[in-house]
Amino acid sequence: MGDRVFNFSPGPATLPLEVLEKAGKDVVDFQDTGIGLIEMSHRSKEFMTVAADAEANLRELMNIPQNYKVLFLQGGASSQFFMIPMNLLGDKKKATYLDTGTWSNKAIKEARIFGDIDVAFSSEDSSFNRVPEDGEYTVSEDSEYLYYVSNNTIYGTQFPTAPSTSKMLVCDMSSDILSRPVDVSRYGIIFAGAQKNLGPAGVTIVIIREDLLDTTPENVPTMLRYKTHADKDSMFNTPPCFSIYVMGEVLKWLKRQGGVEAIEKHNKEKAAMLYEAIDQSDYYRGHAETASRSIMNISFNLPTPELEVKFIAEAAAIGLNGLKGHRSIGGCRASIYNAFPRNGIEKLVAFMRVFETNNPA
Structure with missing residues (x-):
């Protein structure tokens, strides 16, 4: 093997070496079962334990309240740009978005397909070189939620704290999840693609308050309903098994730190x-x-x-x-x-x- 370099890539990004070494062994022979992890049924007791442990460790590290579901989904964080308004903004309800970079910009475009979207702040005129301070924007009274991206990979900006509002928060934490403590109870939905702080690409974490599972309009397809995946513990269809496994090992590593x-x-x-x-x-x-x-x-x-x-x-x-x-x-x-x-x-x-x-x- 060649010498490892320092990997400053924005994602997929560097992972703990000990996790990579363990994954290399388990891909060939998982826990002396004689079968590799990526060959194993997602409904086997071995993999079900992997998924359950990953969820338990995520809950512990983030102090996730019991009235929240943890989902392991596919389609990348970009799929959440439309799944969130599709599930939460039936009958063209309103939501407020803060535009602080490329990913919030894309989310706004998708959300406008489903609801009345108020962009209360944008730093586009200054090449997204800053995030707003509290008081620089107003959240519409009839908004269902306030959406923001906690960390902006391209422009190097980050909200130092969560926005101050009485409205439900929805946040894309793809690039800074688990980098600092978060009060999950302030959010309706937190989501994150794994490929920056959690593991390899392929799994997207969605943390959703349980009452929101029943807000989805009847015309939303089965696979795009959060409740579909919540009811089946993310096993409605074959999940991204390898990505979930590596994420689980990263969570164990984080606990050891x-x-x-x-x-x-x-x-x-x-x-x-x-x-x-x-x-x-x-x-x-x-x-x-x-x-x-x-x-x-x-x-x-x-x-x-x-x-x-x-x-x-x-x-x-x-x-x-x-x-x-x-x-x-x-x-x-x-x-x-x-x-x-x-x-x-x-x-x-x-x-x-x-x-x-x-x-x-």
């Missing part, structure tokens, strides 16, 4: 190191406003596009991979999710200093 509070401290320390390197020099410029900075995705620019190309290439040559920024804003981006190690940040910061010295603007 000390849980969400411990990983939040670790994440803040990693991000602070990189932001300090950016702020100490005029050579590097962060995209996000300081108050909106993400601790998961750090987007920054160099003096010229040509220097950015050189920076990315030279970084990759020494094992700092995946630093190319999203095509919509260019530049560089370091995605440093839960499993990203501190020594990878240290190596990047050291490289940044050397590169600035050797390549004056």
Whole structure:
């Protein structure tokens, strides 16, 4: 096997090495059963235990109340852009959305097919370089929910806290779930694609308050009803077994690190190191406003596009991979999710200093 590099990719993203090594063994022979995990029936007692343990550990780590269902769904987080309004906005009801980036923008487009959507805030005019403060927007009185994206991977912004509102919250936490504590009881729905902080692509987590399962209009197809999957414990059809298994192992790993509070401290320390390197020099410029900075995705620019190309290439040559920024804003981006190690940040910061010295603007 070749030497492992530091993987700054935004998703699919780096996973704990010990999880990958265990998964490699279990794919061939799961718990000495003589059959590989990905060959195993999803209704076997072995896999049913895997799924149950994954749910139990997620509930424990997030302190999920008993009146919430945990669903393991397919179709990616993008499918939730239409499933949420399809299930919650029958008869063209209203919802309020906060537009802070590409993923909220896509969600708004889908939601408008099903309901009356009020976009109460948008930072598009400033290239989505910030999230709103409380008081910058008004949530319509007749809105069923307030929808927001907690962390924006492309632009490197993050809500420091949940929006303050009396309305039910619905949140896309795909890129920062389990990176910090969350009061689940404030939400009607939380969802997240696994491929950033939880595991490989293929499974989407939906945490939904039980009373919302009965709000779905009659004309919604069976597979697109949350209640369909809740009633069958996510086994209505064959689930993404491998992704659920790896997610379960990541959750066990997170517990071994000390849980969400411990990983939040670790994440803040990693991000602070990189932001300090950016702020100490005029050579590097962060995209996000300081108050909106993400601790998961750090987007920054160099003096010229040509220097950015050189920076990315030279970084990759020494094992700092995946630093190319999203095509919509260019530049560089370091995605440093839960499993990203501190020594990878240290190596990047050291490289940044050397590169600035050797390549004056």
